[in-house]
Amino acid sequence: MNAPLFFQGRNPFDDPVDRILAEIAMSSQLPPGLHNKATQRFKAAREHLEADARFEGDVEHFYPQGSMAIDATISTRGTDNEYDLDFITQLGGRFRSMQPLAILKEIEDAYRNYPVQKVARQTRCVTLYYADNMHLDITPALRAYGRLDREGWITHAKGPNASTDDHLVDMNAYGFIAWYRERTPTEQRLAKAMRDHWLAMDKALQAAEVDEVPEQCNFIVKNTATLALQLLKRFRNIGYANYSGRIPPSVMLSYYAGMAAQPDMSLSDMMIRQATWIIGDIEQASRYGRLLHVANPICERDVFTDRWPTSIAQQNEFAKMLKDLVAGIQAAKRGDMAPNKLMDWLRHGFGDRVVTLAADRMADEIGGSVERAEQGYGRRGGIILPSAASIAAVAAPSIVRAQPHTFFGEKI
Amino acid sequence: MAGALSLDEQRAAMKATWPKFNERGIDRQTQEIRWIGKCRPQFVTYTLEIRYQLLKYPKVRVLTPELVRMPDNPEGAIPHVYPPADDPTLCLFDPAQHQWDPTMYIATTTVPWSYDWLACYELWLMTGRWTGGGRHGSLVTNNGAEA
Numbered sequence: 001m002n003a004p005l006f007f008q009g010r011n012p013f014d015d016p017v018d019r020i021l022a023e024i025a026m027s028s029q030l031p032p033g034l035h036n037k038a039t040q041r042f043k044a045a046r047e048h049l050e051a052d053a054r055f056e057g058d059v060e061h062f063y064p065q066g067s068m069a070i071d072a073t074i075s076t077r078g079t080d081n082e083y084d085l086d087f088i089t090q091l092g093g094r095f096r097s098m099q100p101l102a103i104l105k106e107i108e109d110a111y112r113n114y115p116v117q118k119v120a121r122q123t124r125c126v127t128l129y130y131a132d133n134m135h136l137d138i139t140p141a142l143r144a145y146g147r148l149d150r151e152g153w154i155t156h157a158k159g160p161n162a163s164t165d166d167h168l169v170d171m172n173a174y175g176f177i178a179w180y181r182e183r184t185p186t187e188q189r190l191a192k193a194m195r196d197h198w199l200a201m202d203k204a205l206q207a208a209e210v211d212e213v214p215e216q217c218n219f220i221v222k223n224t225a226t227l228a229l230q231l232l233k234r235f236r237n238i239g240y241a242n243y244s245g246r247i248p249p250s251v252m253l254s255y256y257a258g259m260a261a262q263p264d265m266s267l268s269d270m271m272i273r274q275a276t277w278i279i280g281d282i283e284q285a286s287r288y289g290r291l292l293h294v295a296n297p298i299c300e301r302d303v304f305t306d307r308w309p310t311s312i313a314q315q316n317e318f319a320k321m322l323k324d325l326v327a328g329i330q331a332a333k334r335g336d337m338a339p340n341k342l343m344d345w346l347r348h349g350f351g352d353r354v355v356t357l358a359a360d361r362m363a364d365e366i367g368g369s370v371e372r373a374e375q376g377y378g379r380r381g382g383i384i385l386p387s388a389a390s391i392a393a394v395a396a397p398s399i400v401r402a403q404p405h406t407f408f409g410e411k412i
Numbered sequence: 413m414a415g416a417l418s419l420d421e422q423r424a425a426m427k428a429t430w431p432k433f434n435e436r437g438i439d440r441q442t443q444e445i446r447w448i449g450k451c452r453p454q455f456v457t458y459t460l461e462i463r464y465q466l467l468k469y470p471k472v473r474v475l476t477p478e479l480v481r482m483p484d485n486p487e488g489a490i491p492h493v494y495p496p497a498d499d500p501t502l503c504l505f506d507p508a509q510h511q512w513d514p515t516m517y518i519a520t521t522t523v524p525w526s527y528d529w530l531a532c533y534e535l536w537l538m539t540g541r542w543t544g545g546g547r548h549g550s551l552v553t554n555n556g557a558e559a
Contacts, residue, residue: 016455332455335452338455338456338477338537339455339534339537340480340482340538342455359538359539363535363539363541364543366531366535366543367535367544367545368543370543370545371544371545376524377524377527379432380432380451380452381430381450381451381452382454400519400520400523400524402524402525402527403511403520403525404511405504405511406506406509406511406545406547407504407506407529407542407544407546408492408503408504408505408507408508408548409491409493409503409549410548410549411488411489411490411548412488412489412493412496412497412500
């Protein structure tokens with residue numbers, strides 16, 4: 001029989017260390033219910049702009065970029081329930097001859113009476129703030145004709161007045177997303193495991209809020225590289241929670257996730273691989289007294305590190321954080337950390353609330369499985385949970401299923 | 413007890429099911445046997461000792477690492493064990509429910525139940541909650557069998 005031409009990936013819920021990491025990712029991600037809301041808001045924002053007389057016929061494209069486009073959205077830095085979603089609006093017509101600040105102001109004006117809590121013009125985008133802590137960043141772009149599809153420039157202008165510092169910045173977000181997707185194909189086993197767990201979690205949340213459960217969920221992490229990327233972003237967000245300046249950019253981390261992607265790796269190994277790749281590049285740059293330089297692989301003028309790092313010390317600090325992350329994951333994989341110490345380390349790296357939620361879910365699921373005697377054990381005593389046990393028992397008769405029993409004894 | 417498995421039957425089942433457990437002494441006179449083995453149900457590797465004297469309840473201890481105590485926890489400093497506090501044995505079943513008797517294989521009851529205990533113990537350390545069920549009660553003896 002020929003080998004299949006696609007990779008299944010690994011179910012992160014089959015391994016305890018990967019499981020707690022996956023649970024943490026789930027607690028940090030944009031929940032499926034909110035994703036549906038984000039999709040509706042994206043559609044409404046686009047239609048609003050297209051209906052504005054000043055933009056009529058000049059909105060050439062309106063599409064998601066960044067984490068929204070690669071299913072890697074996690075809560076914003078310093079928060080557990082705020083989400084930034086990024087969109088590009090490619091403008092043509094009269095906008096092609098306008099200055100960056102004028103374009104940004106025009107978009108700000110278009111949304112002035114939009115039904116959101118606040119509209120704010122930033123240096124490169126206009127942000128719509130919703131009452132439920134969702135933020136939509138709308139970045140205007142101009143197409144560079146003669147180059148790749150949707151390649152062009154985005155606006156950069158601090159305002160409030162026009163300045164000689166205002167300029168257009170090269171970008172090809174669309175091409176980068178295509179590059180990332182090509183390098184990180186769907187791993188069916190992982191995608192199904194994440195989907196099942198997400199829907200179960202979302203159902204529980206929705207039930208608690210007496211809301212309807214979405215019938216369809218298209219927003220699923222489809223491969224281990226992206227799941228590891230979410231965790232690296234979360235780790236960065238917590239590490240820099242009290243910083244006021246710029247932090248290692250998400251698009252740079254996405255680049256490394258794409259570069260390091262390799263099918264059928266475990267989640268923990270993938271995190272180590274991505275982090276080690278970044279550490280290597282930073283150390284190489286620092287060795288020669290250079291700043292880390294990462295560009296869009298399909299548009300070298302689109303520099304992902306144009307605003308971070310600004311010093312060698314800054315990049316070395318991030319490398320040090322990543323080394324601590326790698327050392328911690330490796331210790332957990334070796335079994336060198338007692339579970340209470342593991343929790344301390346996870347809380348420090350990924351945040352108290354999400355780690356507590358993740359461990360609680362794990363405890364409820366595994367404890368329930370023990371109570372119902374649904375799990376099995378391999379020859380080395382490794383727990384095999386119900387989802388895998390039924391399959392494993394067929395393939396490996398050495399799996400021992402525990403008979404029902406009731407813990408007894410004293411509290412000492 | 414009618415139908416009780418012999419020590420040799422228990423030994424054979426342990427050897428076939430859990431190759432990582434080694435016999436560390438059998439006393440034919442007292443009908444007693446001891447196994448030591450390593451396992452890693454979830455996060456940490458443990459060394460377990462199982463002692464069994466024919467017709468009595470098996471006793472399971474965690475030899476390494478030392479069990480972590482949480483003195484202020486509502487479940488106790490360590491839940492679901494038998495004293496002494498400095499050398500506890502795991503309490504894996506409720507004697508009142510007759511969940512174990514000498515007609516049962518240690519390999520398919522005591523060992524996986526010990527792994528269950530370790531899994532729940534680790535999650536208890538992580539969350540402060542014992543989610544594997546059970547009830548607390550004092551030591552019960554049953555026909556001279558010491559739990």
